[in-house]
Amino acid sequence: MQTTEDPSIASIIGNSPQILDLKQAVLKIAPRNTTVLLTGETGTGKELFAQALHQGSLRRFKPFVRVNCAAIPENLLESELFGYAEGSFSGGKKGGYLGKFAIADGGTVFLDELAELPLTLQAKLLRFLQEHEIQRLGESMPRRVNVRVVAATNANLAQLVKYKKFRSDLYYRLNVVTLEIPPLRNRREDIPLLCQSFLKPLNVEYDYRVYRLSEGVKHLFDSYPWPGNVRELHNALEAAFHLFDGGQEIRMEHLPQFLRQWHSEQVQEEAQLDQDVHPVILTVDEAEPIFALNKSGTDSEKSGTDSEGSRPELGEFLHWQHYASMIGTHPLAEIMDEMEAEILRYLLAHEPNRSHLAEVLGISRQALYKKMHKYFV
Ligand SMILES: Nc1ncnc2c1ncn2[C@@H]1O[C@H](COP(=O)(O)OP(=O)(O)OP(=O)(O)O)[C@@H](O)[C@H]1O
Ligand SMILES: [Mg+2]
Structure with missing residues (x-):
């Protein structure tokens, strides 16, 4: 029976709900x-998942053959996939x-790169699949073959269908x-674990013993959008080892x-936006602090003095x-x-700490600043 101890599943690092769900799906x-069909942006781990699917079945005793549909010229692809008989073409x-x-x-x-087929x-x-x-x-x-097809793409196939491609x-x-692998920026809680698992082999390879990231690096990793996803994160850490000069932690300069x-x-x-947005926010009448926001966004000081009790609330x-x-x-x-x-204008007037406010709203600081820019600049 398969368990999460299966080495190929275990090589998929991440404990975000999305990754845990995907691992469950792979096991099943x-x-x-x-x-x-595996979909997801570049570097999200589609090939890793394809291998986990192969390793998680009895097919693991037979070959896993990768075909990059984008890398083989169109005129050779058919013979590459389905073969040819001797003498069927010159060369x-x-x-x-x-x-x-x-x-x-x-x-x-x-x-791989199925959209290029x-x-x-x-x-x-299609005929083969049927x-x-x-x-x-x-x-x-025709010859019968027993093959399971796992395909991957970072393209939007539904859209390509629309354009008849x-x-x-x-x-x-x-x-x-279809297993849709989410981009890293949508499962940032996986970043520390991924870093940890990448640091181990990098330390062995570069002969260092550095297992910590500075607070600045952690903050940057947590806010950077990672367009190249997990591959980009790995490459960034590897690059840091090239510039690393000893010490306790990987710092920004590495x-x-x-x-x-x-x-x-x-x-x-951010500094510019803060400057641009600040005067607008201050025009809100209730600019004096009304309540201290806690994580759930509720009034944590409500039970205080009488005057606090009479303060207006967002509702x-x-x-x-x-x-x-406006409806209709x-x-x-x-x-x-x-x-x-309107909600943002109100909250910004009462919570000067942008990081705190972003946390309360469950969005990144960058997302908060983008919204501020959209509405108030
Ligand atoms: N969840 C993960 N845990 C550990 N390593 C990962 C994870 N996801 C991706 N990686 C690593 O990141 C790199 C990129 O992964 P992979 O090649 O599977 O991405 P991909 O989705 O196929 O990208 P592309 O579309 O560019 O081909 C690989 O080195 C892979 O081992
Ligand atoms: Mg790939």
């Missing part, structure tokens, strides 16, 4: 023969070629079991230039009737924007 799906190998599907017989074919081959892949048969170039008899029948065939640059731009931008402050009157005449998005702006 891996032993079955279902075709699986072909003596004895012909089995093709990746036949090589993977009993195992898994991992079709040309339309003609999409039709052949019939489990391949036909080599230059042969008339991807066959809808193949899309629906593949979309039965990080690659682009990250330091991003950080200083952020600091400047009274919001112009509910105004929003109600304004799009919902516009109503929500106005309401969000």
Whole structure:
């Protein structure tokens, strides 16, 4: 029976609810023969998940064959996937070629960058998924192969279907079991664990013993958007080892230039925004502190003095009737924007600490500043 101790599952690091759910799904799906579609931005771990699916089934005793659909020229892709018979084209190998599907017989074919698969081959892949048969170039008899297909893409297949760049029948065939791997910026709680697991082998490789990140680096890692996801995080740490000069922790100056640059731009931008937004916020009448926000956003000092008891609360402050009157005449998005702006204006007037306010609202400081910019500058 599979457990979370399965080494390939264990190599997927993360304890965010999204990753835990995905690991559960892998444990459940891996032993079955279902075709699986892995989606997610670059560097999110699609290949890692593909391998976990392979390792989690009895197919692990047979080959895991990766095909990068983007890297093989279109005219060679068909023979690469399905093989060819000897003499079927000039320049072909003596004895012909089995093709990746036949090589993977009993195992898994991992079709990476699936969106790059040309339309003609999409039709052949669909046929394979339905019939489990391949036909080599230059042969008339199809051959049966037992292969599980796991495909990955960072493209939006539904959109490609709309633009007729991807066959809808193949899309629906593949979309039965889809594992969507979220970007790292949406599961930031995984970052410390990922760093920890990357630091171990990097210390061995570079002969250091540094297991801590400075507070500044932690803060930066927690706010940077990580467009390259886990791969980018790993590369940033590896780059830090190149610049590391001994000591207790990895500090800002060890990080690659682009990250330091991003950080200083952020600091400047925040300072500028603070300056731009501040006068607007102060125009709110109730600018004196009304309550100290706690994590759940409730009034933590409500039970204080009489004067505190009489202070207005957000519920009274919001112009509910105004929003109600907008319903039917304004799009919902516009109503929500106005309401969000009013809530923010109120909270910003009463909570000068932006980090605290962002935490209370459950958003990053950057997100808060973006909203401030959107509504008040
Ligand atoms: N959750 C994770 N735990 C540990 N390592 C991870 C995790 N996710 C990704 N990685 C590591 O990050 C790197 C990128 O992962 P992978 O190659 O699987 O990404 P990908 O989604 O296939 O990216 P691309 O779309 O660019 O091909 C690999 O070194 C992988 O081991
Ligand atoms: Mg990949």
